Amino acid sequence: MDKVANHPDPNVKDLTFPKGLAWGNSMDRPLTVAQLSHFDCGGIALSVCLTHKIGDACAALYFLRDWATLTRNTNTSPSPYFVGDTIFPSPMGDGPLVHPVTGTIADSTNDHCVQKRFHFSSTKISALKSSIAVQNATSSEVVNALLYKCAAFSTAAVNSGSFKRSQLIQLFDLRTSISPQLPPNSIGNLLTIFSSPIYHNEEELKLPKLVTDFRKSKNSLSTRNNVEENELATEMLDAYRTGKAPYHKRKCDVYVSSSICKFPIIQDLDFGFGKPIRASLAKGTYNKEVWLMRTSDGGIEALVHLNEEEMCVFEQDEHLLEFATPSAR
Numbered sequence: 001m002d003k004v005a006n007h008p009d010p011n012v013k014d015l016t017f018p019k020g021l022a023w024g025n026s027m028d029r030p031l032t033v034a035q036l037s038h039f040d041c042g043g044i045a046l047s048v049c050l051t052h053k054i055g056d057a058c059a060a061l062y063f064l065r066d067w068a069t070l071t072r073n074t075n076t077s078p079s080p081y082f083v084g085d086t087i088f089p090s091p092m093g094d095g096p097l098v099h100p101v102t103g104t105i106a107d108s109t110n111d112h113c114v115q116k117r118f119h120f121s122s123t124k125i126s127a128l129k130s131s132i133a134v135q136n137a138t139s140s141e142v143v144n145a146l147l148y149k150c151a152a153f154s155t156a157a158v159n160s161g162s163f164k165r166s167q168l169i170q171l172f173d174l175r176t177s178i179s180p181q182l183p184p185n186s187i188g189n190l191l192t193i194f195s196s197p198i199y200h201n202e203e204e205l206k207l208p209k210l211v212t213d214f215r216k217s218k219n220s221l222s223t224r225n226n227v228e229e230n231e232l233a234t235e236m237l238d239a240y241r242t243g244k245a246p247y248h249k250r251k252c253d254v255y256v257s258s259s260i261c262k263f264p265i266i267q268d269l270d271f272g273f274g275k276p277i278r279a280s281l282a283k284g285t286y287n288k289e290v291w292l293m294r295t296s297d298g299g300i301e302a303l304v305h306l307n308e309e310e311m312c313v314f315e316q317d318e319h320l321l322e323f324a325t326p327s328a329r
Helices: 010-016 057-072 099-105 108-112 122-132 139-158 207-223 231-242 308-314
Strands: 032-038 044-050 113-120 166-173 191-195 253-259 289-294 300-307 325-327
Touching: 010 032, 044 057, 113 122, 113 139, 113 308, 122 139, 122 207, 139 166, 139 207, 139 253, 139 289, 139 300, 139 308, 166 207, 191 207, 191 231, 300 308
Parallel strands: 166 253, 253 289
Antiparallel strands: 032 044, 113 300, 113 325, 166 191, 289 300
């Protein structure tokens, strides 16, 4: 079991995930698939894939929480609240708006996309916050700023030092911002996005400026109707109709960050065997994406997806390595 959990090649780790399903977009794929892997040492691994036809990451995490609760206590009665289609009606009567439409229209460069994991300890996050010196900066804000800056610089290095216009898009959970607020167990794709400005040169990528820009963009969500003016739904519907990848019309390099740091810690899930020694996400296929998840020590694990050339530069960035530790796990 340790040979898989600690293997540096993420493809080996993915042996414990349902093959070919984690990021597929087939119309006839199952809605949910679970795989139980047994190891000769007596250990087990449980992996679950939930399609975006049902819900988002929050929905998946609460599904897992309820499942774990039921295995420990069959007298409990979890009550998921299926609300997604009442808030965001299905487009054009053709079924639910599915986020990973990029599965059929992905950029060919994604074939060479690699994933690397980086661990930010709580101590290093505190040091990063101090170095940025923006009042009340959150852990996600400072980690996103550093990762985005280093990724953009890596792209420039691969591009013979020529900086490419870029911006960062972040996904935002709407459950607490819709009025009246929705409970955490609301099932559906209850998301929108907020975007940084488009940055034109390296001088604009100062960490304090990035954090301030991220916060300003996020705060703008409170001034709009995030159901009727949902930017993510607009982008996805455009991709659905045109067959072009989401964010294509922005005409710049687009980096996407998604965080599940505020949700229940995956490492706390107990299916009756005790808490797991390791919990993580499958390796994705999307280039220029970052996923953040909370670790049991109060830090953050970042799963970074870049193409091979950019990753070779990114993982050696001295500013990044000042605060992040590459993870073999």
